[in-house]
Amino acid sequence: MSATEASKTVWDDVDGYIEEQLIGPDLALDDALRASIEAGLPAIAVSPAQGKMLHLLARIHRARRILEIGTLGGYSTIWLARALPPDGRVETLELDAAYAAIAAENIERAGVADLVHIRVGPALDTLDELIEERVEPFDMVFIDADKPSTPEYFERALELIVPGGVIVSDNVVRGGGLADPDSDDAGALGMRRFHELLSRASASGRVDATSIQTVGVKGYDGFTLAIVSP
Ligand code: SAH
Ligand code: DHB
Ligand code: MG
Numbered sequence: 001m002s003a004t005e006a007s008k009t010v011w012d013d014v015d016g017y018i019e020e021q022l023i024g025p026d027l028a029l030d031d032a033l034r035a036s037i038e039a040g041l042p043a044i045a046v047s048p049a050q051g052k053m054l055h056l057l058a059r060i061h062r063a064r065r066i067l068e069i070g071t072l073g074g075y076s077t078i079w080l081a082r083a084l085p086p087d088g089r090v091e092t093l094e095l096d097a098a099y100a101a102i103a104a105e106n107i108e109r110a111g112v113a114d115l116v117h118i119r120v121g122p123a124l125d126t127l128d129e130l131i132e133e134r135v136e137p138f139d140m141v142f143i144d145a146d147k148p149s150t151p152e153y154f155e156r157a158l159e160l161i162v163p164g165g166v167i168v169s170d171n172v173v174r175g176g177g178l179a180d181p182d183s184d185d186a187g188a189l190g191m192r193r194f195h196e197l198l199s200r201a202s203a204s205g206r207v208d209a210t211s212i213q214t215v216g217v218k219g220y221d222g223f224t225l226a227i228v229s230p
Contacts, residue, residue, distance in 0.1 A: 008219070015047055015216040023048045028110035029078060035109075036073030039102045045075035046144070046170065047217045054142060054168065057225075058083035061166050063139040067130075068092040069123045069153050070145030070170075074103030074116075080142065081112035090116045091130070091138070093123040093145070124149065127156040137162045144170040147187030150194045154226075158206070164230045169194065173213050173222030198226065205229055 001009070029048070037043060046054065058066060058080055064087065066080050071094035081090050094100040100120045107116050119126045123145050141157040143150055150169055157167050172178060177188025178195070201207045209226035 007215075011215045011219075012217050015049060019048045023052055028106075029075065031109060032073055032075050032078060032106035035106055036075065036102055039073070039098075041073050041099055041102060044218075045072055046079075049216065050170075050214070050218070050223075051076055051079035055079040055083045057166065057168065058140055061140055063166070064088045065136060065138045065140075066090045067138040067141045067157065067160060069127070069141070069143045069157075070094065071103045071118055072099055074106040074110075074118075076142065076144065077103065077107060077116055078110045078112060080140075081107070081110075081115045084115050088115055091119060091135075092116060093119050093121075093126045095120070095122055095145070124152060124156070127153065127160070131156065131159050135160070138165060140166045140168070142168050142170070147171055147174070148190035150190050151197045154194060154197060158201075158228065161228050163228060165228045167207075167224075167226040167228065169224040169226075171221050172211050172224045173220065175220050178211075178222070194224070198224065 033045065054076060063083065064085055068077055068080060068090055071077055071092040077090055077092045094103065097120050100118045104118055107113050138161050141161055143153045143157065145153065172191045174185060174188040174191055177183040177185045178191050180188065183189060198209045202209060207226045207228050209224055211222055211224040213222040
């Protein structure tokens with residue numbers, strides 16, 4: 001086994017240990033993952049530990065309205081919805097109608113359907129509609145859709161979020177591609193553009209942000225946490 005393979009085994013083992021100690025079996029979430037795989041969805045949902053982190057962030061922030069960009073089978077959606085008060089809402093945006101249908105079933109089975117609204121279509125269009133409709137602003141935004149569009153999603157999130165709101169963006173490190181100016185990966189280049197945007201938005205005092213590298217069952221990646229100025 002190569003050193004890299006050995007590291008990956010340790011990362012998986014540690015994620016397994018964390019899951020066992022701090023998360024445990026969870027019928028709705030486990031079923032959601034199983035149903036998603038059975039339906040042929042790609043296995044790219046956040047890990048259980050990451051899902052719980054999103055859930056805890058939403059609770060720390062006492063979020064009532066959450067916008068999620070990228071639903072897939074609704075795994076992260078369920079974690080977020082469970083953090084909401086009874087009058088809360090997750091608006092989740094998904095391009096693929098077949099994925100959205102699986103997500104709707106998973107969300108229903110998890111008992112949080114009253115808290116979740118799925119909007120099907122290209123997220124850029126849906127975000128522009130939400131801006132146009134002047135929807136009640138969101139307390140938290142989770143960006144987790146097509147990676148090259150992350151900067152454009154972030155710009156729209158700034159228009160849809162409350163002062164002091166929290167923005168989390170997934171998959172920002174892309175195996176180290178984030179720091180590689182010669183990367184030919186569209187996702188990594190998108191995340192570099194995203195960080196350049198964050199840097200400007202930080203310099204102008206609009207946001208304050210950091211990015212954290214992660215390892216685990218999803219490999220080597222990371223997330224950005226940003227707070228919008230009050
Ligand atoms: N947040 C989910 C994973 C999302 S995977 C979880 O952790 O459980 C990324 C999702 O973004 C996929 O379902 C993909 O279909 C969707 N997506 C890709 N391009 C999109 C676009 N332009 N608009 C909306 N959703 C998009
Ligand atoms: C991938 C991973 C993700 O977490 C995601 O949201 C989309 C794609 C991937 O590794 O391809
Ligand atoms: Mg992701």
